[in-house]
Amino acid sequence: MANIGRLSTKDAVLFLCDMQEKFRPNIFHFTDIVSNAARLLQASRVLGIPPILTEQYPKGLGPTVPELGAEDLTAHTKTSFTMIIEGVEKELQTLGNPRQIILCGIEAHACIACTTYDLLEKGMEVHIVADAVSSRRYVSVVIITNNYKCDVLLHTFVFLHSQTDRLFALSRLKQSGAFLTTTEAVLLQLVQDAKHPNFKEIQKLLAHPSPDTGLLAFFSSL
16 A cells, blocks of 8 residues: 555654754745744644754854744754754654654755655655745846836836745655645644544644745646
8 A cells, every 4th residue: 555644643753954043034934934833843742743953053053043932942953964863863763763754944955855865765754844844045136127208218126036946845855755745734634633632722723824935836836
């Protein structure tokens, strides 16, 4: 039977990848990405899913942003792009080598990608929360020139935010065998039933729709 990727609270770990201060101005939809990740972290506490947090070279990139709500977690610091470093592997062993990883954070084409490849090579199931994952935003400028009757040329500068790295990374990771999902889909899949003892607490996290993080361009191409 094919692996359909059904999440289970008994076999899942939440990976929170490198949501740090120095990334704040440069990551596409950073605030919304962190908001969705924070929602996942809150749900993990309600449902008893262990969270694992990493920070990429915090001396240069700063600490984890406070709005993630991860102050009680001890971050694994790293310089490698993958989260699968010695400290994280030891923590996974302590947790009984869980089979499923719910992965969110930054950047999609770097640390998220490298982490996913390492996990897949270990035979683990990776669920990438697409609306809680992003990459740097590249700004291109388009100049539109209008020639009016008075022969005045008006130049309009249009700033376009490119998601090329993010969108191609998600597409590539899907090809490699990762499951792409969303914040709300993860929460509903984990409880599965309105009779779940923690459903009301999870329902509160779903009271407001997850913010749009600019993924329509990607999903329209699937």
